[in-house]
Amino acid sequence: MDQYVIKGGIPLNGKVEIGGAKNAALPILAAAVMTDETVVIDNLPNVRDINVLLQAIQEIGAKVERTGEHSVKINGSFIHDISVDNEFIKKIRASYYLLGALLGKYKKAEVALPGGCDIGSRPIDLHQKGFRALGAEVEIRGGLISVKAENLRGSHIYLDKVSVGATINIMMAAAMAEGKTVIENAAKEPHVVDVANFLNCMGANIRGAGTDVIRIEGVEKLHKTEYSIIPDQIEAGTFMFAAAATRGDVTVLNVIPKHLEATTAKLLEVGCRVEEGDDYVRVVAPEQLKHTQVTTLPYPGFPTDMQPQMGVVLGISQGISTITESIFENRFRYVDELTKMGAAIKVESNIAIISGVHRYTGARVSAPDLRAGAALVIAGLSAEGITVVDDIFYIERGYEALEKKFMALGARIERVSSEKEIQKFKLKIS
Ligand SMILES: CC(=O)N[C@H]1[C@@H](OP(=O)(O)OP(=O)(O)OC[C@H]2O[C@@H](n3ccc(=O)[nH]c3=O)[C@H](O)[C@@H]2O)O[C@H](CO)[C@@H](O)[C@@H]1O
Numbered sequence: 001m002d003q004y005v006i007k008g009g010i011p012l013n014g015k016v017e018i019g020g021a022k023n024a025a026l027p028i029l030a031a032a033v034m035t036d037e038t039v040v041i042d043n044l045p046n047v048r049d050i051n052v053l054l055q056a057i058q059e060i061g062a063k064v065e066r067t068g069e070h071s072v073k074i075n076g077s078f079i080h081d082i083s084v085d086n087e088f089i090k091k092i093r094a095s096y097y098l099l100g101a102l103l104g105k106y107k108k109a110e111v112a113l114p115g116g117c118d119i120g121s122r123p124i125d126l127h128q129k130g131f132r133a134l135g136a137e138v139e140i141r142g143g144l145i146s147v148k149a150e151n152l153r154g155s156h157i158y159l160d161k162v163s164v165g166a167t168i169n170i171m172m173a174a175a176m177a178e179g180k181t182v183i184e185n186a187a188k189e190p191h192v193v194d195v196a197n198f199l200n201c202m203g204a205n206i207r208g209a210g211t212d213v214i215r216i217e218g219v220e221k222l223h224k225t226e227y228s229i230i231p232d233q234i235e236a237g238t239f240m241f242a243a244a245a246t247r248g249d250v251t252v253l254n255v256i257p258k259h260l261e262a263t264t265a266k267l268l269e270v271g272c273r274v275e276e277g278d279d280y281v282r283v284v285a286p287e288q289l290k291h292t293q294v295t296t297l298p299y300p301g302f303p304t305d306m307q308p309q310m311g312v313v314l315g316i317s318q319g320i321s322t323i324t325e326s327i328f329e330n331r332f333r334y335v336d337e338l339t340k341m342g343a344a345i346k347v348e349s350n351i352a353i354i355s356g357v358h359r360y361t362g363a364r365v366s367a368p369d370l371r372a373g374a375a376l377v378i379a380g381l382s383a384e385g386i387t388v389v390d391d392i393f394y395i396e397r398g399y400e401a402l403e404k405k406f407m408a409l410g411a412r413i414e415r416v417s418s419e420k421e422i423q424k425f426k427l428k429i430s
């Protein structure tokens with residue numbers, strides 16, 4: 001198993017290019033098979049979840065051609081199987097997007113129950129409710145969820161909870177249903193809008209994405225398009241918080257500043273200076289950060305996917321801060337690891353009470369999930385001494401070349417795969 005080994009305490013400085021959003025790219029890849037014509041997708045992040053999904057799409061017969069590190073051509077006309085089940089697909093969350101996509105196109109699909117990071121209970125009842133409302137039968141058996149419909153018909157669907165996954169899945173199926181669908185209490189995340197834009201470029205008729213009511217007029221057929229994925233707001237936010245934690249000065253390039261407003265607001269509250277351009281944001285950190293309060297909420301609220309990174313910043317901010325996690329109950333698993341680095345954080349139910357310490361000290365820690373892992377890397381970059389982060393395969397689900405991007409900002413970080421290499425790194429920096 002690979003690790004990151006980090007010599008912390010160096011303020012990050014410079015510019016970093018942000019890639020395409022994993023959580024937009026995944027449903028867009030699934031939606032790409034909904035036409036029999038060739039779709040070209042660009043600004044694709046080269047991360048593990050994307051590669052797993054592409055492989056699954058290929059296994060059911062779609063033609064997938066990598067035309068560059070960040071681009072792919074997909075042709076869904078060769079699909080011969082609507083059953084998606086392999087060892088890897090079970091481990092990712094976004095596998096379920098193939099349900100909506102294949103149900104829309106073929107009126108049936110069967111997909112292994114979704115995995116994803118263990119960040120709490122992750123039911124899919126709202127996805128099922130949506131598919132049923134469109135006229136599909138839904139059955140879960142033997143670790144698979146299957147959906148089929150004689151006829152998919154538009155419907156009026158109210159989501160009892162704001163769900164990114166359910167909104168996107170229903171939108172995909174409804175795009176090729178007969179008649180009109182209205183999704184109420186829809187998720188408004190930028191990636192929901194990106195998927196709607198992509199489907200519309202393929203000929204779908206979706207209005208209102210980005211508001212809480214989405215209206216879809218089903219079409220019979222979708223067609224080819226060329227599309228570029230939006231920048232990853234979570235990758236961008238991760239670098240912004242890394243700048244704050246290391247008392248650095250970092251400019252994140254190729255972003256949509258509007259998507260980063262909640263993150264920017266919190267950085268201002270802790271005392272950072274934030275400059276915004278058309279497609280960049282610069283974060284300049286003060287010597288001493290200040291405490292604040294955070295609650296995770298659906299967009300435009302503060303994203304749960306940024307909560308661990310924020311927690312690491314607050315752990316070294318003067319005073320008492322609190323974080324209320326209102327989306328997933330198990331997203332504080334980084335706290336025990338951070339405690340090994342000197343953090344003083346108490347978790348009571350879904351609230352973390354954080355007494356800021358002066359600085360972290362390096363320790364051996366383990367990434368409990370994707371974003372918590374990235375947060376521990378930030379802690380290591382800001383800590384005194386050496387930190388080893390184990391289980392980085394979680395981090396690689398969603399971050400491309402994380403260590404290389406940090407190195408380019410002046411960090412001393414290496415990806416290693418043995419205890420011997422860790423010792424070598426220690427000798428090299430001593
Ligand atoms: C691949 C991907 O894009 N993952 C993101 C997606 O996950 P995901 O789409 O799984 O998360 P949802 O937005 O669906 O979940 C939000 C809340 O709704 C609940 N819920 C969801 C579905 C359902 O059928 N029933 C139900 O009760 C969940 O338990 C959670 O409390 O959005 C989350 C919230 O922004 C992010 O943290 C994940 O990174």
Ligand SMILES: C=C(OP(=O)(O)O)C(=O)O
Binds near residue numbers: 117370398
């Ligand atoms: C939790 C995440 O992903 P997933 O929903 O795929 O587990 C994430 O992107 O932070």
